[in-house]
Amino acid sequence: SQQGEEDPQALSIQEGENATMNCSYKTSINNLQWYRQNSGRGLVHLILIRSNEREKHSGRLRVTLDTSKKSSSLLITASRAADTASYFCAPYGNKLVFGAGTILRVKS
């Protein structure tokens, strides 16, 4: 299926450390989107990377995309307690499909 699968399922780090989350998918895509969800709230769009892009930055976020391996990663640098949330990748081919997410906990 096109569904993104995030890895790890959960991640716990100290404030100031970097957090890396990975996403794999199975079919060809037009773009891949990353979203954040704070406890039970609506998802917030973080970054979109197109299939012809390899890397994209937004503030402390860095996303990479390897279409040959059908994988993407989200790196959050210098993490803060406020980054504690669930993170979802959503590959877009002919439709947008969300994975089950990575739960990130940043301890202060």
Add this chain to the structure above:
Amino acid sequence: EAQVTQNPRYLITVTGKKLTVTCSQNMNHEYMSWYRQDPGLGLRQIYYSMNVEVTDKGDVPEGYKVSRKEKRNFPLILESPSPNQTSLYFCASTPGLGPHSPLHFGNGTRLTVT
């Protein structure tokens, strides 16, 4: 403020009692969609709409209805709710004709059917 507004935020009901969850966006977006979120399953699409009077089934449409009579509103209707529809529901919209551009989400409706 540009936003997607869902109501109510919390809803507890009994099996078989018809209910409607409202969704409204003030961004003049073409595309609107409903998702449900269940633990370990991520978000699954229920229905979507690419324009007024145009609606299509998503991945899990059974037991749900929608309508799009106006561009800004996209209500989700459960004609006869059942306990397996207990879930967290999200409405989302985007300016394009599909989710190839980022989705704007509402804050969710937590539904419990007893």
